[in-house]
């Protein structure tokens with residue numbers, strides 16, 4: 514049976530990529546060994562990591578003012594690492610738009626001074642607060658932190674706030690899903706497992722001058738300069754994760770790059786929200802202007818029906834549609850690798866389920 518996996522993360526990867534990885538697993542480029550058996554300093558892996566960095570730079574149109582780094586520990590490690598490197602006695606501002614942004618704020622508040630400048634928590638994070646309602650970020654703030662796509666609540670920034678301090682974005686669940694101007698950011702980071710590859714690794718894109726703020730006494734492995742000066746090869750990096758990221762980004766290029774992918778992502782989201790708007794059986798709590806094009810959340814008329822829906826959908830090959838345990842209901846994550854056919858199959862199933870239970 515054809516399965517469409519709507520998991521929020523780790524999430525489905527392009528089928529073509531999985532097949533290449535499988536074909537090369539035991540014998541990488543006729544080396545006689547698998548890539549995970551090869552030295553991270555050898556010729557084969559050097560080509561892989563250089564390609565991964567070049568692909569990220571090309572796809573996101575990143576200038577030489579920025580480093581692209583691969584760092585272990587996922588996005589959650591970045592919550593602490595960025596505060597350790599960039600607070601430096603100052604106060605950092607945080608937009609509280611979801612459970613992940615709240616966790617990021619807590620890490621910074623634990624390490625130094627952090628302040629929440631806006632929050633939609635009282636409304637279960639159902640929207641991104643209008644920028645005009647945010648407390649102004651002073652010029653001496655360390656940075657302003659946002660979460661560009663809120664994976665759990667299903668909200669997403671359409672535009673980004675403009676501030677005089679470095680804007681830092683957790684883009685874990687929408688990196689490379691749409692065109693962004695990297696120059697608007699001091700730093701962008703993302704756990705790889707939503708859109709770019711396996712879990713356990715973060716991609717960090719950072720303006721080089723920000724590294725001057727790092728306190729000298731930080732542990733070597735927690736300094737950004739360690740990764741930048743050693744091309745993410747200070748110690749043994751997660752070679753297989755970097756390899757898969759190179760393959761996934763090769764695939765993005767073959768799809769025509771991020772602008773082309775964004776177009777398809779918009780079409781997928783428009784179709785799914787269009788269907789949700791056409792029926793009263795399924796309702797989405799997310800405010801229209803804040804709807805995420807990556808994580809679409811909805812609920813049915815009762816929790817029993819939510820559970821029955823998820824169960825029957827799974828049996829029909831539409832998996833991982835259960836909403837996050839904090840919000841309940843259902844969630845379909847439709848990242849870059851989800852084809853339109855998956856969204857069509859989901860809508861067909863939803864229609865048919867409503868007919869039987871509505």
Ligand SMILES: *Cc1c(COP(=O)(O)O)cnc(C)c1O
Pocket residue numbers: 522586587588589590613660662663664683684685686704705707712713714
């Ligand atoms: C998944 C996710 C994280 C956590 O990523 P880990 O790699 O598990 O630490 C952080 N932020 C956002 C927006 C996410 O979607």
